[in-house]
Amino acid sequence: MTHDLVSDMIVRLKNASLRRHNVVLVPRTKTNFSILKVLKKEGYIQSAFAYNANKILVNLKYKGWWIQKPMFSVLSRISKPGQRVFSGYKNFSKFCQSLKYAQGIAIVSTSSGIVSHLKAKKLKKGGELFCYIS
Numbered sequence: 583m584t585h586d587l588v589s590d591m592i593v594r595l596k597n598a599s600l601r602r603h604n605v606v607l608v609p610r611t612k613t614n615f616s617i618l619k620v621l622k623k624e625g626y627i628q629s630a631f632a633y634n635a636n637k638i639l640v641n642l643k644y645k646g647w648w649i650q651k652p653m654f655s656v657l658s659r660i661s662k663p664g665q666r667v668f669s670g671y672k673n674f675s676k677f678c679q680s681l682k683y684a685q686g687i688a689i690v691s692t693s694s695g696i697v698s699h700l701k702a703k704k705l706k707k708g709g710e711l712f713c714y715i716s
Contacts, residue, residue, distance in 0.1 A: 587611050589659050591618075592713055595627075599642055599652035607637045614638060616696035617712060620689050624698055626653045626715060656686065660711040670708035674699045678714045686716025 591608040598606035608614055615638060618630035628641040644650035660677055661667040667677055669690075675681040678688050681699065688699040692709035702709065 586663050588613055588617065588712060589662070592657055592659055595640065595642070596657045599644075599654065602644070602650055602652075604642060606640050606642065607633060608640055610634075610636050610638045613691075613696070613712075617689055620687075620696060620698055621715070624687055624715075654686075654715050656680075656716045657713065659713050660688065661713075667711045668709065669711055671703050671706050673708075674703070674711070677711055680714070680716055686714060688712075688714045 587609045588611075591614045594606055594608050608618075610632060615630070615632075618627065618638065618640060621627045622630060626643065628643045630638055630640045633639040643653045645653060669677055674688055674690070678686075680686055681688060689712045690697060690699050690702045690709045691712060692702050692705065692707040694705055694707055696712070697705070699711075
């Protein structure tokens with residue numbers, strides 16, 4: 583059994599999108615559900631809703647109608663259970679070089695909840711960097 587449910591969710595989303603699946607089941611936690619809300623708001627997935635007591639059903643989104651390409655090509659975990667990564671709102675690009683060039687988003691846990699790094703900059707709040715997606 584895995585103890586890092588966020589990493590488990592990230593791997594499941596990445597593998598399902600590479601195999602062009604329409605739906606994927608991920609573990610149901612408050613953190614995972616909040617991360618999926620951010621991904622839906624930013625346009626990387628279609629929807630996410632509770633499937634049963636311990637699973638979330640995620641509908642993936644693809645580009646193109648003939649040759650479907652996943653909406654994200656990179657989905658990686660930044661902060662891990664053994665090494666947490668915290669950053670102020672001015673230094674998000676220090677941990678993700680792609681953020682300097684406005685490619686993709688980082689998902690941040692702030693005191694205002696789990697938000698994208700763009701919203702965290704507007705709120706002027708730093709926090710733990712969960713993952714990066716582009």
